[in-house]
Every structure is written in C-alpha cells, then in structure tokens.
Amino acid sequence: MSTLDLQVQTRAEINQKLKLILNVEDYWHCWYNDRPSSLRLSENGYKKFIELLRVKSYDFTLKTPFTNIVLVQLERCLTKPYYIPNRKKIILFGEDEAMMLMLHSENLENYLNTLYTNRD
Numbered sequence: 001m002s003t004l005d006l007q008v009q010t011r012a013e014i015n016q017k018l019k020l021i022l023n024v025e026d027y028w029h030c031w032y033n034d035r036p037s038s039l040r041l042s043e044n045g046y047k048k049f050i051e052l053l054r055v056k057s058y059d060f061t062l063k064t065p066f067t068n069i070v071l072v073q074l075e076r077c078l079t080k081p082y083y084i085p086n087r088k089k090i091i092l093f094g095e096d097e098a099m100m101l102m103l104h105s106e107n108l109e110n111y112l113n114t115l116y117t118n119r120d
Contacts, residue, residue, distance in 0.1 A: 006079040007037040014081065021052055039081045040074065046083040049093065055081075057091050058098035060106050064088075073112040 001009075011031075018030055030045030031038060041049060049055045065087035074082065080094025090108060092098045104111040 003077060003079060004037055007039055010079060010081070011036060011039060017053065018048065022048065033075070035075075038075055039078055041081050041083040043083075043085075045081075046085075046091065049081065049083075055093050056095070057083075057093055058095070058101075059091050060089065060098075060101060060108070062088050062090065062106060062108055064109075066090075066108055070109055070112060073116055077112055077115040 022030070029042060030048055032040040032042045032045070050057065071084075074084075074090075078092075078094070078097055080092065080097055082093060082097075083091040085091070092101065101108065101111050104114070
C-alpha cells in the first residue's frame with residue numbers, strides 16, 4: 001500500500017470516529033487542510049484528539065525551526081496525524097513515527113528526507 005493510500009485510509013478511519021462524537025461544525029474544524037490525505041490537525045482537532053479520543057501523543061521540541069519544504073514533506077510522508085503548534089515543535093500521534101524521529105536525534109528534516117527518498 002502506498003503512503004498516499006495509507007494517509008487516505010487513516011484519515012477516513014479517524015473521520016468515522018469523529019463523526020460519531022462531534023457535531024458537524026466541530027468535525028469540519030479538526031483538520032488544518034481539507035485534502036483527504038492530509039493528516040495535519042488544527043488546534044481544535046488537537047484538542048479533540050487529546051480530550052475526546054484520548055490518543056497518546058509524542059511531543060518534540062526541535063533544535064532548529066523547520067522550513068516550508070519540511071511542511072510539504074510532512075504532508076507527503078507521515079501516515080499518522082500530527083499537530084504543529086509552532087515552527088520549533090511538533091506533536092506526533094504515531095508511535096512508529098515518533099520512535100523514528102527519536103532515532104534521528106529529533107532532527108525532523110533529516111528524518112523526512114530519509115522517508116522521502118525511501119517512499120513508494
């Protein structure tokens with residue numbers, strides 16, 4: 001299964017859960033981007049994940065702020081939801097992705113470059 005397929009499938013599964021517990025207005029404001037493959041959460045979506053879905057999160061404070069290229073790579077490479085409160089912090093909801101970022105010494109750009117060059 002390609003990364004894009006995994007992203008679309010993950011978002012669809014999350015959307016089903018969110019529709020069961022949220023009203024329509026709250027549901028539509030959970031995602032930062034309306035694309036079906038985007039897994040970036042809005043601030044509202046982050047709060048809903050923590051409060052209602054009780055999903056485990058992994059916080060990382062980065063050594064250097066990330067660039068716009070990193071934002072594009074996040075959209076292309078990550079297969080679990082994530083939240084970006086500012087340019088030096090990212091919160092991941094995927095245990096595997098969090099572990100890999102830790103193994104890359106919390107160097108987000110390096111980790112994403114590795115994912116991007118090895119993707120389907």
